[in-house]
Amino acid sequence: MKSIRVILVLMFTQFALHNATAQEKEQMVRMAKLVIDSTQLEKYKVFLTEEIETSLRVESGVLTLYAVSEKERPNYITILEIYKDVDAYKAHIQTAHFLKYKNGTLHMVKSLELIETHPLMPNVKLIQKD
Amino acid sequence: MKSIRVILVLMFTQFALHNATAQEKEQMVRMAKLVIDSTQLEKYKVFLTEEIETSLRVESGVLTLYAVSEKERPNYITILEIYKDVDAYKAHIQTAHFLKYKNGTLHMVKSLELIETHPLMPNVKLIQKD
Numbered sequence: 001m002k003s004i005r006v007i008l009v010l011m012f013t014q015f016a017l018h019n020a021t022a023q024e025k026e027q028m029v030r031m032a033k034l035v036i037d038s039t040q041l042e043k044y045k046v047f048l049t050e051e052i053e054t055s056l057r058v059e060s061g062v063l064t065l066y067a068v069s070e071k072e073r074p075n076y077i078t079i080l081e082i083y084k085d086v087d088a089y090k091a092h093i094q095t096a097h098f099l100k101y102k103n104g105t106l107h108m109v110k111s112l113e114l115i116e117t118h119p120l121m122p123n124v125k126l127i128q129k130d
Numbered sequence: 131m132k133s134i135r136v137i138l139v140l141m142f143t144q145f146a147l148h149n150a151t152a153q154e155k156e157q158m159v160r161m162a163k164l165v166i167d168s169t170q171l172e173k174y175k176v177f178l179t180e181e182i183e184t185s186l187r188v189e190s191g192v193l194t195l196y197a198v199s200e201k202e203r204p205n206y207i208t209i210l211e212i213y214k215d216v217d218a219y220k221a222h223i224q225t226a227h228f229l230k231y232k233n234g235t236l237h238m239v240k241s242l243e244l245i246e247t248h249p250l251m252p253n254v255k256l257i258q259k260d
Contacts, residue, residue, distance in 0.1 A: 068247035117198035
């Protein structure tokens with residue numbers, strides 16, 4: 001009986017470890033959709049550009065931050081965000097450069113929607129370069 | 131008088147050439163937002179995946195086609211599309227693989243919205259890799 005219990009405990013440990021590893025390694029991919037106060041759009045862009053440049057340069061877990069503004073509604077911004085995993089994201093939002101952006105632009109952002117997504121082809125990577 | 135006319139013609143030619151070159155070299159960046167018939171979502175994904183794989187492999191002017199589905203509404207698909215320039219896009223939509231995708235999925239697509247955008251940082255490139 002004892003040996004069966006040991007085997008079961010070992011199997012469970014294996015399973016738990018495997019799951020933790022799988023979860024840890026999954027990329028976090030999402031879209032942030034923002035509407036910016038038009039009168040402050042240029043100032044907002046300066047904050048965002050600095051935040052993106054710094055994040056990509058100093059955080060290896062931030063794989064992509066790619067921002068676009070709509071041609072017909074320039075104050076509608078979408079950012080495609082790809083983090084190595086959830087831990088990389090949690091570290092990102094505690095950095096000084098993220099907090100500078102977040103606090104510096106709070107009064108410029110009229111709305112923010114965060115849409116969690118699954119990439120259709122998770123094995124294809126987007127790499128960002130100068 | 132004649133020399134002034136020649137100078138004006140030369141200046142205009144310079145200007146026109148410069149503009150043509152600038153326009154030709156500008157990337158085309160947009161988001162395609164689709165709502166797919168839920169009952170045909172898996173079939174749709176097979177078509178789209180094949181189309182993206184082929185485009186990235188054989189068309190040097192197709193820089194990025196990155197598709198995500200929303201976690202809370204899996205049949206809401208967004209594709210970030212980056213083409214080298216407008217000509218690359220025009221060539222893309224005439225390829226056999228694009229037409230196979232387009233015609234093969236027409237009855238699966240409940241809505242399609244194409245949003246032309248400006249990248250916030252045009253000098254930063256997204257590169258797609260296996």
